[in-house]
Amino acid sequence: MVVSPESITTDKSQCAPVRSKDDRNMQQSPSSERSGMNKDRGLRRNLGRFITDTQQTIDSHLTLFRAGLIVTLAVAAVTSIKLSGVFKRLNYVEEIPFETRPEHILHSKSIEKNESNLLAVRLFGVQVDESAEEWILSNLLSTHRYMTVELLRRINLEGSKSVAICNIALRRPPLRRDLAYELVTRGYAECISENLESYDSVFAISSLAQKLRKLQAAEKHAQAMQYGIWKEWQDANLSDRFLSAGKRVTTKGFYKLIESIRR
The missing domain is CATH 1.20.5 (Single alpha-helices involved in coiled-coils or other helix-helix interfaces)
Incomplete structure (x- = not known):
């Protein structure tokens, strides 16, 4: 059977291949990747x-x-x-912070003439003699302007300013020097009794008692060496011990001299 070419009809819609959903997604993914890369390039x-x-x-x-x-x-x-x-300038004792952390205070090199500008501060465990003022100014305050002040207690006196009882140290560790100990050692202050029960509970009573014992030992050394206020001081028991020791040394030396002569 012979068929003419004219009688052959082609339906393109029927002959065209049908694309699945996966094929369409595969064609769309490269375009989305290109758009994302373009956005990244634009941001950079x-x-x-x-x-x-x-x-x-x-x-x-x-x-x-x-x-x-x-x-x-x-x-x-x-x-x-x-x-x-x-x-911060401290004008009153009440302005000194009552904390366990010591405060570093910059004091004035010279004593101001107006007493209203001075703070009433007492060192813990000692009573400073008036003769110590010149030594304090020339040896301590003139060269160590920064002091570490630890407030222990405030005493409110009637008709006068409040008094602050403090521990005061000069310099910083490891070269820290306790002001009370320096004064007692050099004979410019004497030890006094302290009622430890009157101090606040935030401070260790044992450490305060240990400091009192240390100050008393320093006072005995200053008395024995007759420093400062102890120049005219003399302990009868101490002089007797010195005399007894001198006698023992003299007797022992005399016996050695006799033995050397005999030989």
Whole structure:
């Protein structure tokens, strides 16, 4: 059978292959990946342009930028110092913070003429003699302006200012020097009795008692060496012990001399 070409009809809709859903998704995924890559490139390009512009702006205004940075740091430092209470002037004993943490205080080099500007402070465990004023000014206060003050107790006296009983140290560890111990050792202060039960419970009573024993030992040494206020002091028992020791040394030396002559 012969069929003419004209009699053959082709239906393109029937002959075209049918695409599945998976095929369409595979064709769409490369396009979505390209769009995501384009977005990433755009973000990186914008970020790089921003960094470049910022660097150019800073370079063109470098002096102004540095000045602004210095001013900002200075304002922040001053604000933090004010909030922390450093360099705060203490006009009254009540303003000394009653805390277990010692306060570092910058004292004046010279005693002010107006007594209303002075704080009434007593060292714990000692009574300072008036003759110690010149030595304190010339040897301690003139060279060690920073003191560590630890408030132990406040005493309110009628008709006068409040008195603060404190531990005062000069310098900082490991070169810290206790002011009360220095005065007692050099004979410018004498030990006094303290009622430890009257002190606040936040302080260790054992440490205060240990300090009193240390001060008493330093006082005995100053008395034996006749330092400061103890120049005219003489203990009868101590002189008897010295005399007895001298006699023993003299007798022993005399016997040695006799034995050497006999030989």
